Amino acid sequence: MTASDLEYKLSQLKVLVVGDLMLDKYLLGRVNRISPEAPVPVVEVYQEEARLGGAANVALNLQALGVTPILVGAIGDDSSGKEFLKVLAQNNLDNQQIILSENRRTTTKFRVIGNQQQIVRVDKEDTFDLSNDETQSILFNIKKLLQKDDIHAIIFEDYDKGVITPELIEKIVFFSNFYNIPTFVDPKFKNFKYYGGCTVFKPNLRELKTGLQNQFQWNSLEELKDIAFAIRDYLGNAYLVLTLSENGILCVGNEIRHYPAYYRQIADVSGAGDTVISVLTACMTAGLDFYTACQLANLAGGLVCEKIGVVPIDKKEWFQEAIQKKILHEN
Numbered sequence: 001m002t003a004s005d006l007e008y009k010l011s012q013l014k015v016l017v018v019g020d021l022m023l024d025k026y027l028l029g030r031v032n033r034i035s036p037e038a039p040v041p042v043v044e045v046y047q048e049e050a051r052l053g054g055a056a057n058v059a060l061n062l063q064a065l066g067v068t069p070i071l072v073g074a075i076g077d078d079s080s081g082k083e084f085l086k087v088l089a090q091n092n093l094d095n096q097q098i099i100l101s102e103n104r105r106t107t108t109k110f111r112v113i114g115n116q117q118q119i120v121r122v123d124k125e126d127t128f129d130l131s132n133d134e135t136q137s138i139l140f141n142i143k144k145l146l147q148k149d150d151i152h153a154i155i156f157e158d159y160d161k162g163v164i165t166p167e168l169i170e171k172i173v174f175f176s177n178f179y180n181i182p183t184f185v186d187p188k189f190k191n192f193k194y195y196g197g198c199t200v201f202k203p204n205l206r207e208l209k210t211g212l213q214n215q216f217q218w219n220s221l222e223e224l225k226d227i228a229f230a231i232r233d234y235l236g237n238a239y240l241v242l243t244l245s246e247n248g249i250l251c252v253g254n255e256i257r258h259y260p261a262y263y264r265q266i267a268d269v270s271g272a273g274d275t276v277i278s279v280l281t282a283c284m285t286a287g288l289d290f291y292t293a294c295q296l297a298n299l300a301g302g303l304v305c306e307k308i309g310v311v312p313i314d315k316k317e318w319f320q321e322a323i324q325k326k327i328l329h330e331n
Contacts, residue, residue, distance in 0.1 A: 001288060003319045004331040009286035011066040014150060016142070018172065019055030019157030019164055019186075021073040021098065022107040023084045024310050026051065031114040043114040050087050053109060053310050055157035057271050058186075059093055060312040061278035070145065072097040072138060073163050074130055080106035097141050101134055107161050111270075116308060118270075129162045138163075139171050146179050153182050153285040155277060156195070160188040169194045182285065185237075186277040187211060195235060200284070202241040202277050225256045239290055243276060243301070245269075251294040259295055262325075264302045271310035276301040279313065295327045 029043040052060055059069035071093060075081040077100045084106055088095055104126040112119045130138070145151065154176055158164045169191060176183045182199040192211025195201055203211060208231065224242075232240035232252045240252040248260040279300040283293035299322060300313045322328040 001292075002329045002331050003323060006283070006286060006288070006328065007066060007315075007319070010282055013067045013152045013282065013285055014070060015062050015067055015281060015285065016070050016072060016145070016151050016154045017055050017059050017062070017157055018072040018138075018142070018154065018168075019058070020107060020159040020161035021056050021071070021075050021084065021163075022053035022109060022159070022161075023080050023087070024051040024053035024057075025049070025108060025110045026309055027110070027112045029112070029114050031119075041114055041119060043112055043119060049309075050083055051310055052084070052087055052091060052093075053271070054107065054159050054161070054274075055155075055163075056084075056088065056093070057274040057310050057312065058155060058157045058278050060091060061275050062282060063091070063093065064312040064315055065279065065282050066315065067282050070094065070097060070149075070151070072142060074099045074101045074104070074134060074138070076100070076104050076106040076126075077102050078106055080108045080124070097138075097145065099134060099137055099141075101130065103131060103134075104128070104162070107159075111309065113308060125161060127161050129165050135165060135168055139168065142172060143175060146175055146181070151179070151181055153184060153281050155281050156183065156185045156187070156198070157274070157277070158186060158188045158191055160190045164191055166191060166194045173197055184277060184281040184284075186273055193235070195237070197236050199237065200239045200241060200280065201232070201235060201237040202243065202273075202280065204243045204245070204273065208242060221250075221258055224250065225252075225258075228252045229256060241276075241280060241294060241297070243273065249276075249294055249298040249301075251291060253290045257291055257294070259298045262299065262302050264306055269305050272301045272305050274310070275304045275313050279318075292327065296322055299325065299327065 026049040028047040029045040031041040059071045062069040107125040110122040184200045242250040276297045280297040
């Protein structure tokens with residue numbers, strides 16, 4: 001497929017993103033000395049930023065690709081929630097499917113960056129499940145949305161913060177099967193075994209081990225391939241994608257293929273998984289075959305790691321490198 005053909009097809013897609021919404025706050029500064037109060041660096045802050053994280057970062061990645069994302073989740077009725085909605089509006093993302101919860105805080109991650117390196121992260125959050133009423137409200141909105149709108153794919157972006165529950169997964173998968181909509185999963189630990197029957201399941205190696213409660217050791221790629229095949233069949237997913245950090249990506253369909261990571265000057269791995277699931281979903285939904293979509297997702301995940309903080313993919317840069325590496329054809 002040519003880059004221009006893919007770009008056009010991406011622009012025709014609507015993707016529902018269901019999951020945990022986060023506000024990422026950054027204090028950017030420089031370090032020139034150690035504190036006299038404790039052996040810690042003193043960061044002289046020159047810039048503060050607020051960005052979208054979690055499922056909202058997935059929506060940003062889809063938007064950067066030209067896809068129309070519809071974001072579904074919950075935030076707290078608090079100051080961080082108000083700031084989240086402000087940043088959402090600044091990025092031209094809709095908030096119609098986001099509910100306000102009076103029972104929880106908006107998940108907020110504070111990152112202190114000194115001399116282009118992350119020094120510390122502070123999390124403010126609640127991780128208990130949404131109330132039954134809140135879950136039913138989300139399900140009602142999703143059902144109504146699927147009935148009236150043309151949704152091409154659904155992404156579960158699960159960070160174990162309480163928005164996604166076994167009931168929510170079961171009902172959404174039922175809806176997706178009824179409307180013949182593919183489902184893509186970026187799991188964490190708590191709900192790992194509840195995603196049976198989804199189209200694509202994309203854990204990383206740590207999530208695979210913890211989700212299965214099996215700290216298996218693998219000494220070769222061939223051994224890991226056997227494990228991945230077994231997990232794909234056990235969960236009943238059509239495809240499994242296992243991200244392996246600096247070792248690339250393992251893709252399980254009718255056959256297993258391994259794509260090594262491209263060499264990068266890694267600045268920050270935050271948000272790379274969000275980019276991978278976004279690109280994988282968009283490319284497969286646009287009509288690319290599974291293995292080509294995996295190669296493009298592998299490429300995109302590496303590109304965002306060259307940037308500081310959680311950032312969406314740069315479509316122009318991604319297209320250019322995909323053409324250079326002959327994953328896509330020139331226009």
